[in-house]
Amino acid sequence: MPVLSEVIAALDALWPPERAEQWDAVGTVCGDPDAPVGRVLFAVDPVQEVVDEAVELGADLLVTHHPLYLRGTTTVAASTFKGRVVHTLIKNDIALHVAHTNADRADPGVSDALAGALDLRVTGPLVPDPSDSAGRRGLGRICEVEPPLTLAEFAARAAERLPATAQGIRVAGDPERIIRTVAVCGGSGDSLFDEVRAAGVDAYVTADLRHHPASEAQHHSPLALVDAAHWATEWPWIEQAAAQLDEISDRHGWGLRTHISRTVTDPWTAHAASSASSSHH
Numbered sequence: 001m002p003v004l005s006e007v008i009a010a011l012d013a014l015w016p017p018e019r020a021e022q023w024d025a026v027g028t029v030c031g032d033p034d035a036p037v038g039r040v041l042f043a044v045d046p047v048q049e050v051v052d053e054a055v056e057l058g059a060d061l062l063v064t065h066h067p068l069y070l071r072g073t074t075t076v077a078a079s080t081f082k083g084r085v086v087h088t089l090i091k092n093d094i095a096l097h098v099a100h101t102n103a104d105r106a107d108p109g110v111s112d113a114l115a116g117a118l119d120l121r122v123t124g125p126l127v128p129d130p131s132d133s134a135g136r137r138g139l140g141r142i143c144e145v146e147p148p149l150t151l152a153e154f155a156a157r158a159a160e161r162l163p164a165t166a167q168g169i170r171v172a173g174d175p176e177r178i179i180r181t182v183a184v185c186g187g188s189g190d191s192l193f194d195e196v197r198a199a200g201v202d203a204y205v206t207a208d209l210r211h212h213p214a215s216e217a218q219h220h221s222p223l224a225l226v227d228a229a230h231w232a233t234e235w236p237w238i239e240q241a242a243a244q245l246d247e248i249s250d251r252h253g254w255g256l257r258t259h260i261s262r263t264v265t266d267p268w269t270a271h272a273a274s275s276a277s278s279s280h281h
């Protein structure tokens, strides 16, 4: 059975921490480097429900996409919700490791997993990483839809393939428009509209789109928008990440057992459709 430091070294090779954004907080949050690791749980959010799931599973390591602490703290008292998470982890000998923007930019990264879930063929990054001569790493992905679909069909595919959330899928654009090329960005993507427009794609799939950037994008060009729950756009990455660790484990004969959390940790828990149907006029 490998020890934590060996497993972390393998994860750092997949998602080198130095490739994270400056403001990010990636890496190991808690855990003993010499502790044996037999079972690993992957999840998007390091929240109490997920940590409780790790305890129940008997996991030795929890790998999450989102950081527990993005900024410094002066307390891990169990009276705070993040402190409660830290207490639960340490009391149960569970390490926590975070791969966030370093996983976004990786090859394969978070947006490759999103593209894969939607059955899209990736042609390259939306914002290429200048340090990657192969031109594969970077933020977001540009993809082809083969065969092309209408926007309505494409949105239905997203609703079917991404894990279910209260939000579901929000769509902007003519439902009959043919979608041949798509930009995807797992997580909050509304800072990338300039790059999406420059890519000249038919549609953009991301999360957390706000009124003004979405409205402006629509007035610039006939770009269709497909907005899913933030958690749902990043969830396919945990399946991909677990498969990557499985492969490493097989290669080393580690015999790790990997699990993916299906707990929906999107903060939105209900969706009330407006009573007057505005979509059928």
Ligand SMILES: [Zn+2]
Binding pocket: 066, 186, 187, 188, 230, 234
């Ligand atoms: Zn995110």
